Amino acid sequence: MALAAGCSPDDDGKVAVPAPRPSGEAVAHCAALAKRLPRALDDDLRRRTVKPESRYTAAWGDPAVVLRCGVRRPAVLTPGTELYNPSADTAEVDGVDWLLEDTDEGYRFTTVGRRTFVEVAVPEHYAPEIGIVAGGISAAVRATVPTEL
Template sequence: MRTRPSAAVLVAIALPLVLAVTVAVLSLVNRNAADPSAPDPGPPDTRPLAAAPVDAPDASGPACTALLAALPATLPGGDAGLPTRALADPAPAGVRAWAAPSRPVVLRCGLPRPAELTPTSALVVVNGVSWLQLPDDVPDPVQSSWVAVDRGTYIAVTTPATVGSGPLQAVSDAITATLPAAPIAVR
């Protein structure tokens, strides 16, 4: 013989469910709400980007060549996609950029192992790629930088805070499709 649960049990089960649904709906409604005090960044800058040369010993190697060829022309981000942004001459090897409001998204391939990667580093896995977020000492950062640390070469992506995680997800997809995973070398 089955007995029906008491009203208290039903309320104990239903209340957390209703609360979870309410929080989810509110976060969806408010996730794109603009801060009325924030200035409008205006349209993205589409002029050729002058990318400074950095130490990237593997930037011209086959892994970076394959990855750059596999990257999408448009990254997801903000209200619309982020189109590829040309690089000013002389363009360093292993670099790709996309136009975004306020700051570009910039990818650099072939970098040396980041000094910030230690045995206790917190890594985030996005679409099969292990990323190390580089520290930003600014209390309210306007951009974030990530380094893919589980491939045969290191790849850094810097994105403005306003575009969300779409660029990192799309780059992760291209990395997963192009470069095999490798053990993470922390020392």
């Protein structure tokens, strides 16, 4: 999967982001996260409008950093899948553990050890990409998405 597959600016300036379809407790976690997300990342990456509108997605900057809440468990973390890797690279940022996946266009970070999966796609334009999740995203996740029991 490409870093921002289906995530592109439209003629109207909105960022097209496929919205996940969370269920159960993930719906409440994502709603709480949406309220806590920062208006800007790194002071100059302003929040953008996503299309379709969804409380499960957010975007900042150009090229867009894209957040999706309530995504499925990544294949690399799913036993029995072809991509399963129990020793996949992770990093702790501001109290949140993130799976790091290098893509052709940058990095995709997905929360691990949380009751809802949150994914952040960061274009290589913002290298080192991990700094973006430290720009308020990790704090919002830590405050709204509980750790696994």
